Amino acid sequence: MKHIITALVENQPGVLARVVGLISGRGYNIESLSVGPTHETGISRITMQVPGDDRVLAQVTKQLNRLVDVIQVNDLTTAPLLHRELVLLKVAAPPAERAALIKTAQTAGATVVAEESAAVTLQIIGEQADVAAFIEQMKPYSILDLARSGIIVLARSGAA
Amino acid sequence: MRTGADCIIDGLLQAGTTTVFGLPGGTVLDIFAKLYHAPLEFFLVRHEQGATHMADGYARASGRVGVCIVTSGPGATNAVTGLATANMDGIPMVCVSGQVPTHMIGNDAFQEADTTGITRAVTKHNYLVKNVDDLPRILAEAFEIARTGRPGPVLVDVPKDIQQAKTSATFSGPVKIRGYKPTPEASPRDIATLAEAINKAQKPLFLVGGGVIAGEAAAEVTTLARKAQIPVTTTLLGLGAFPETDPLALRMLGMHGSVAANRAVSECDLLVSIGARFDDRVTGKIALFAPNAIKAHIDIDPSAISKSVAIDIPVIGHVKAVLQALIPQVEPRKRTDWLNQVSAWAREFPLTFNRDDQELLPQEVIEQVYLATRGEAIITTEVGQHQMWAAHFYKYTHPRTFISSGGLGTMGFGLPAAIGVQAACRDRTVVTIAGDGSVQMNFQELVVAVEHDLPIKVVILNNGHLGMVRQWQEMFYKREYSAVRLRQDDRAANEQIDTTRRKGYLPDFVKLAEAHGATGLRVDSKREVGPALKKMLAQPGPVVLECIVKPEENVYPMVPPGASLTEMVQNMA
Incomplete structure (x- = not known):
């Protein structure tokens, strides 16, 4: 299933590499990726589309939350958007x-x-x-x- | 104004650091210039991997954050294995690495490596410091992140020009990181649900892991288990979290677990994992793991819940706080039938070996170490068969007395880790149980123990093989022994050497110990072991005792990889 995952992150060097590394390290391809600052100072939003196994991506989402520079992660695949x-x-x-x-x-x-x-x-x-x-x-x-x-x-x- | 290097020393001292392991180099000269005057005991290692394992052993034994300093490039890459080891096992560590000057980063400068890039996946967090004003805050954050939540290693990469730059910045805390919420407050409802499940269970079992040791909750586990009369099995990293001499102790579970522990898992109606993360070496085939049990899991790390085993009752929080809240809600019980059942298994299938064998068996050596130290030593291990035997034939009764690389399985860990342990616990007897393969991976660090008069005792079980690999080749690869013979003879055709010129075993561990300034002893028979151990323990300073043991002894029981915990191989006969 193709997942839509968004992450609010600290806008600092390395954070994108951490997020992407967690996904690519499991051999999953990120189909689309966009990053930009939000209205709150120092916070950026990462939006990704990742096709992959539901269970593995649920685990990835939890592990993204564990990253120190990641403030909040949501898998919005089934949410109204x-x-x-x-x-x-x-x-x-x-x-x-x-x-x-x-x-x-x-x-x-x-x-x-x-x-x-x-x-x-x-x-x-x-x-x-x-x-x-x-x-x-x-x-x-x-x-x-x-x-x-x-x-x-x-x-x-x-x-x- | 203070320099970046001053800020680093200040940061270490502010965090309560007393002891640092490391090795200097071009990009950390400024730090070492300040270290020269600092009230920090420094251990000069011979290879940076040694520094990380020493810091790791220091942390595991003391509960404090282990600290090491390495230079850029090869210094940092040599530290990677040690960082990964600590990361897998959740060990608090701060590693400060030098980096080439900011303006040279990315230019393939001398001794440059992308250290934060390389270590990203093997640390809990890392920093590349680009502004000296940030250094005091980053150091404070590094220690906070290392020791809170599920602990882990944090690397701080500091370019040389940042170490030299001046700043008036200071940091007095508290550390606030928006995205870092290390200690979730456990939900009282989850705790009540778990208490109810325990009270209802006829055949409950506790599975205790390294989280109990990290969370200082061994006393609570013991209180709860005794109150509710619940048998306890531990993971490798959980050894010592519950006294193995207690009648409720079923010893270790998993691939090389006891029959009683693995049967109890398979038969129990409630399995409560307390700070254990269901490693594949623990579960065997997931689909057949604890098939009849409601599964509960207490863990500080939300991402550990249902990672491999689906959990019915998750309790996310600090293990000590959770258990303290749980204890009054759990009712005393007798559970006579269940306890009779598990103790019958334990009596029928004890962890054992063939005592009638005429040759010296490795298991017997460890049993003798247990007797000679009256169970009061801190044991470190390398990785392999000897590690499993050290888990089986020494009984651990206190937390932080079994120090071993569990998750990463790092050969070369045990000897330097013992030095870190002894640096933290000067008055304790520290014994490394080693294999002849593993111990060679960081043997050079023995000089550090000799120089600092850290009297570690290294017991090498020399079976002339990479024993665990040999065992797998015997059991699963048609007894084709490929690249596991450490003796020069009897090797496969493609690894043969001219045995007319050289036959036997290299190196000579006794001479090697002596060359490092330690005492070297060797035994090769049953009757010599007891006296040799006495001599080893009485001898001041570091001692290496080489025990020539039966070459083809295997670790049993064994659950073949991918099999269920009920499919235990007891022996090859």
Whole structure:
């Protein structure tokens, strides 16, 4: 099962390595990872998607809590969540196809963030399934480059 | 203004340190310059692994934080095994390591290693100090983290320029770390649930681990067990937490546990683990572990709960506080049937060996050590067959008297650990039970004992083999003895050497002991052992007693790896 694990951590060198090391040391791949400061001074939030065995990941979550620099860990896999991912993709856009491409993208909720002579760069923000569907939709246009932010989440009120 | 090196010495002294083990080098010259004037007893080791094991032995014997100082690069990498050993067994230690100057970090500088990176997974926590103003606080935090919660080793990596930099910063506490909550308050409801389960149980069993020793709760365990008449088995690290001379004692359980202990686990209706973490050497096959029992677990570390064995009644808290709350809620009982049952097993299947054997058996040597020291010595061990025999044939009645590397199983631990133990307990008899394989891994540290007149007694059970590996090859690998013969003869074809030029055993341990300035003795027959032990114990200063024992003796009982605790092999016949 793919787990969504978030950790509030002290914003200091080494903390990401500790968190990631606990997971990679068990041979699990972190599928997506995002880190950024929170509104509280000195505290950062790490959000990870990790596919793996439920029992092992429950143990990992407990052991993450044991790390001195980790303030709080939650496995939000089954919690009600708001989640978002941002994707930037550069798509080949010869003059003849450009207008149709942009129209398709905009209909899907993407915005144009840069235009070059042979390509446009699009941005889409949304739930992971939606941005994945959009990427599929753009494939016929020849994707030249692509970057995903990794998922970030907040629990809906009332959830952990 | 004080230098970073001053701050380090101050931090050690403020934490109550009296004793430091270590070895200098380029990046810790500033610390050693201050150490020169400091009121700290210093033990100059010959290899940094020795320093970590000495600090570890010191901590296990005294309950205080063990302290060592090593230089950067190879100094720090040599310390890794000792840190991992302490981390696995939850032993409080602070290791200060030197690092290349801040501006050279990452440049492949001379004697540079990414020490915090390398030690991240083998310490409870570590620090790379980048600002001298942080040093006083970090030192205080390091000691606090090392000794609280589940104790463990903390490494503080200090670049040379930080040691030289000046600061007016001080730290007077208290230590506050947002993400570190070491001692959870046990829930009274959980304790009441456990008390009720104990009161209801017909066939309860206590499984006592190293947490009871770390948590200073041996007296409470004894009170509770006697009040409720509950038999007690211990893990290897729990030896001494409950007197093995007590009628309720079932001795050690697990792979080389007693029949009584392993049967009791398999038959009990309530198993209460007190500070034991269900190591795989304890449980055997998990699915068949204590199959009829409600399982309760008292532990200070929430991540230990249900890690391998699913727990029905978890109690998270400090073991001493939990037991103190539990004792009045547990009703006195007789449990005559259950106790008759377990003592019948203990009588029928005692830990034993063939006393009729004409050759000197290793078990007999340990039994003689027990008699000669009247059970009052502090025993340290290396790792292997001799370690198991030391667990079987010496009876431990007090906490902190059996000092052994359990989790990591570190050969080379016992001799330096004994030096740390003796440094902490000058008036005690300290005996290392060693194998001829293990003892060679840190033999060089014997000079430290000689120099400081720490009269450790090292009993080497020389069976000419890496005995435990040989035993596994005998039992599970078709008796193909690969790379386990320490004698020069009778080796496999690919390891043979010219036995016309050299035959026998190297090194000569008696000469080796003498070369280190210690007394060396050797015996190879039953009748010599008693007198030799008397001589060893009467002899001032460190003594090495080599006992040439039967080469192919095995440790029994044995639960084969992956089998249930009921599938004990009693002997090969």
